Amino acid sequence: MKKIIILMLAVFIVLLSIVGVKNLVTLKNEMATNPHQSIERTFAFIKPDAVAAHNAGKIIDLIEHNGFDIIRLQKIQLSKNQAEQFYAVHKERPFFKELVTYMSSGPVVALVLQKENAVQAWRDLMGNTNPTTAAEGTIRKLYGTDITHNATHGSDSKENALLELRQFFNDL
Amino acid sequence: MMEKTFAIIKPHAVASKHTGDIISLIEKNGFEIVGMEKLQLSKKQAEHFYAIHNEKPFFGALVDNIIAGPVLVMVLQKDDAIKAWRDFMGATDPLKATPGTLRKIFGQSIDFNATHGSDSSENALLEIRQFFPNLA
Numbered sequence: 001m002k003k004i005i006i007l008m009l010a011v012f013i014v015l016l017s018i019v020g021v022k023n024l025v026t027l028k029n030e031m032a033t034n035p036h037q038s039i040e041r042t043f044a045f046i047k048p049d050a051v052a053a054h055n056a057g058k059i060i061d062l063i064e065h066n067g068f069d070i071i072r073l074q075k076i077q078l079s080k081n082q083a084e085q086f087y088a089v090h091k092e093r094p095f096f097k098e099l100v101t102y103m104s105s106g107p108v109v110a111l112v113l114q115k116e117n118a119v120q121a122w123r124d125l126m127g128n129t130n131p132t133t134a135a136e137g138t139i140r141k142l143y144g145t146d147i148t149h150n151a152t153h154g155s156d157s158k159e160n161a162l163l164e165l166r167q168f169f170n171d172l
Numbered sequence: 173m174m175e176k177t178f179a180i181i182k183p184h185a186v187a188s189k190h191t192g193d194i195i196s197l198i199e200k201n202g203f204e205i206v207g208m209e210k211l212q213l214s215k216k217q218a219e220h221f222y223a224i225h226n227e228k229p230f231f232g233a234l235v236d237n238i239i240a241g242p243v244l245v246m247v248l249q250k251d252d253a254i255k256a257w258r259d260f261m262g263a264t265d266p267l268k269a270t271p272g273t274l275r276k277i278f279g280q281s282i283d284f285n286a287t288h289g290s291d292s293s294e295n296a297l298l299e300i301r302q303f304f305p306n307l308a
Contacts, residue, residue, distance in 0.1 A: 054199035061192025073210035073244070
């Protein structure tokens with residue numbers, strides 16, 4: 001009788017662990033396809049022209065009301081060195097010097113934004129690089145002046161987002 | 173006289189997505205934002221910040237409320253900034269605050285009154301020094 005009870009117990013435990021493993025596998029598969037897994041972070045600047053024009057608050061308001069979580073926010077003055085490092089990928093381009101001079105010409109607001117597909121979502125909210133061709137309602141259409149003075153910056157890929165946000169928030 | 177004051181956008185106002193609105197009003201009302209950072213205060217930082225109130229009955233609630241979520245700390249500059257910022261915030265109790273003031277617009281109650289501002293030039297200096305030592 002005792003043996004039968006032990007045997008039944010053993011079978012029960014084996015069954016339980018099979019169910020457990022199966023649940024774990026299902027859970028793992030669910031997580032892999034779960035859209036919440038694509039929560040990502042991007043790096044943004046409110047550029048000197050928008051800060052000087054007193055549009056920082058309005059831009060932050062748009063960020064808050066478009067579902068971005070502001071993980072970090074800091075007003076800073078970039079040095080020429082910091083701007084050169086930040087735009088290092090463009091250093092062979094003809095506009096590099098102008099870009100660096102402009103970005104270090106006055107304070108900026110540096111931001112780390114979090115949302116599902118944040119990199120693309122922030123690029124969509126900013127609109128086209130050139131404010132004159134940007135869609136209505138986008139930040140660049142609302143607050144940009146020209147292709148250099150275009151109110152905001154946003155990372156162009158997940159990899160660059162990480163590099164950029166770590167330059168200014170190295171604990172992330 | 174050009175002066176600096178210290179301001180906080182409190183956790184409930186940040187959580188209610190009023191950060192942008194409040195900054196926009198600050199910008200429109202002639203304050204220069206010379207320092208600004210979003211932070212999560214620790215209990216220790218909050219206790220140090222409110223140390224002048226540590227004998228008051230509301231000290232515990234004050235500390236708990238300010239660490240309930242991230243805040244925006246700011247250094248604002250303007251002519252007569254301390255008084256100008258206090259006028260712009262309105263009465264401590266949002267119910268008694270004048271229409272158009274920040275606390276009337278964004279405050280919920282005396283404990284959740286949207287913003288903090290230094291009450292004197294001595295305290296402004298102490299508060300600025302705690303969060304922006306290079307601006308004090």
